[in-house]
Amino acid sequence: MKAIVINQYGAPDVLRYEDIPTPTIKPDQVLVKIHASSINPVDWKIRQGLLQPLSGYNFPKVLGCDLSGEVVEVGEKATSWRVGDQVYTFVNPLFGGAYAEYVAVNATNLTYKPQNMTYSEAAGVPVAGLTALQGLLDLGQLRPGQRVLINGASGGVGTFAVQIAAVMNAEVTGVCGTANVEIVKRLGAHTVIDYTQEDFTQQQIQYDIIFDAVGKQSFFNCEKVLKPDGIYISTLPTVDNMGATLQTLFFSNQKCKLVLAQPSRRDLDALRDLIATGKVKTIIDRTYSLSDLAEAHTYSEMGRTVGKIVITVNEGLQTINID
Structure with missing residues (x-):
């Protein structure tokens, strides 16, 4: 099969389009023919070598985690799946495998693709969508009527977070650059702050939840715009935020929490x-x-992406499925 392989850490030019063996599945796995994947910052951070203690030093590696596609082989213990099922999920970014034509996936970690989405649209959902959902609902315990601020509202995680918070009937404030203000409004934000014109951490308004989808702030910068029992959630485990997570666990009604999407x-x-x-x-x-x-x-890596960057793999089946 075709795949993108790296034989060393480095710049984008270490990515190689090569033929490698198709994965062999275990009894509790299925083999998925990937129709689309997407880019997540963790992918290129691994490629750069920033996560070497976790990603290891064994090469070659196939990166990529998001995927949508169809089941083409079923392990003997993966009895809930059938060949031809259309699915979406993500695999562990540290092990990767989604920048390829086929990937072996644990049967319990995937589910049916949204029928009203193309494979490309579905491939943009798993990591970003689950980060937003699990951050707001599991960590933030988001409730209707709460005041929520999404920092980085026009990015991959941010666009999902704005929509999910709006669906939950929260009062949503999005923070983004000038060019993306209207997009964030259309996604459901009631108020949009242009960070080039205003620093939200200097406002007089306080929020129940601040979801830092791009990890550009810290809990300590946001303390005064959090309500006394407010929750700050970040996607980036900086030293400051890890320290704040421990500190607020015991010594404050305000909480700092870190979200790392889990396959579910x-x-x-x-x-x-x-x-x-x-x-x-x-x-x-x-x-x-x-x-x-x-x-x-x-x-x-330029940091200007609005929403998601999608990678088409096995092309030609990018139609919406309607039963």
């Missing part, structure tokens, strides 16, 4: 249900073919 069929099903209503969708900035992945990584 229940949560993927919940996202699929929201998508089915038309209230949540994937915002796609650009689409690249698998062979152009280096260009896609280069663009992602």
